[in-house]
Amino acid sequence: MLHVHRVQKSYRKGGMLSREKKQVLHGISFDWMPGECLGVIGESGSGKSTLARLLLGIEKPDGGTVRFDGRNVADRKARLGKISAVFQDYTSSMNPFYTVEKIVLEPLTTRYGRHFNHHGKIDSLLFQVGLDPAYRVKYPHELSGGEAQRVCIARAVAAEPQCIVLDEAISSLDGSVQVQVLDLLKDLRKLYGMGYIFITHDIEAAAYLCDRVMFIREGRLEEMIGVNRLKEVQSPYAQHMLKMVIR
Numbered sequence: 001m002l003h004v005h006r007v008q009k010s011y012r013k014g015g016m017l018s019r020e021k022k023q024v025l026h027g028i029s030f031d032w033m034p035g036e037c038l039g040v041i042g043e044s045g046s047g048k049s050t051l052a053r054l055l056l057g058i059e060k061p062d063g064g065t066v067r068f069d070g071r072n073v074a075d076r077k078a079r080l081g082k083i084s085a086v087f088q089d090y091t092s093s094m095n096p097f098y099t100v101e102k103i104v105l106e107p108l109t110t111r112y113g114r115h116f117n118h119h120g121k122i123d124s125l126l127f128q129v130g131l132d133p134a135y136r137v138k139y140p141h142e143l144s145g146g147e148a149q150r151v152c153i154a155r156a157v158a159a160e161p162q163c164i165v166l167d168e169a170i171s172s173l174d175g176s177v178q179v180q181v182l183d184l185l186k187d188l189r190k191l192y193g194m195g196y197i198f199i200t201h202d203i204e205a206a207a208y209l210c211d212r213v214m215f216i217r218e219g220r221l222e223e224m225i226g227v228n229r230l231k232e233v234q235s236p237y238a239q240h241m242l243k244m245v246i247r
């Protein structure tokens, strides 16, 4: 279980030398249950990516804690093999000098060591994300956006983590490719039994994929609700976001 307790985060407003700070997250608390797909919805600047970085242990909160199975995610060992990520910017999240094979292999060697016998594993991962084995030898610049994001998903799935944090992972893709990737995520969830934290400004995509969604506004948790009860949201902010998609 991922337990997020009253996390706070602020950044300096005008660069490193500025004393003025802007509080981006104001004491957010929630639990993510194993196998669950939890959507995090908010408008641009609401603090979604900041929250993602705290969940992944990339940054530390100023206050509060993020624990995975009782251990602080700031400890690398607490995260290893348990939580991974797919980001919006698939091009910069892959090493341009690595082949697809090396990119997908990386989390496996990190987890199991260099002598891990990966024979067949890469092909099966590529197959699961809908890519031909011939893609093993390609470099990131030789891939389309949809293919590149599939490689990032294969990499995130490789070590079979309990939870994948997807931060605007489909936002840069074309509409039809977005649906393909959402369907792929659904299939992989069934196959591996893993769960997701799906961070997005796209309420429709969240409703398609998730079991529960939480609305974040200006760094505060406004509301949390099951997707099947989405139309019953109470907070004016969530109602407003919902109205924008239901016409």
Ligand SMILES: Nc1ncnc2c1ncn2[C@@H]1O[C@H](COP(=O)(O)OP(=O)(O)OP(=O)(O)O)[C@@H](O)[C@H]1O
Binding pocket: 011, 012, 024, 042, 043, 044, 045, 046, 047, 048, 049, 050, 051, 201
């Ligand atoms: N490293 C940083 N230094 C200074 N300010 C930051 C930093 N990271 C984020 N911020 C600020 O924190 C606020 C929230 O940013 P964040 O990227 O978390 O929002 P978001 O909801 O993910 O937005 P978007 O959907 O546009 O990506 C913004 O005002 C942003 O400028």
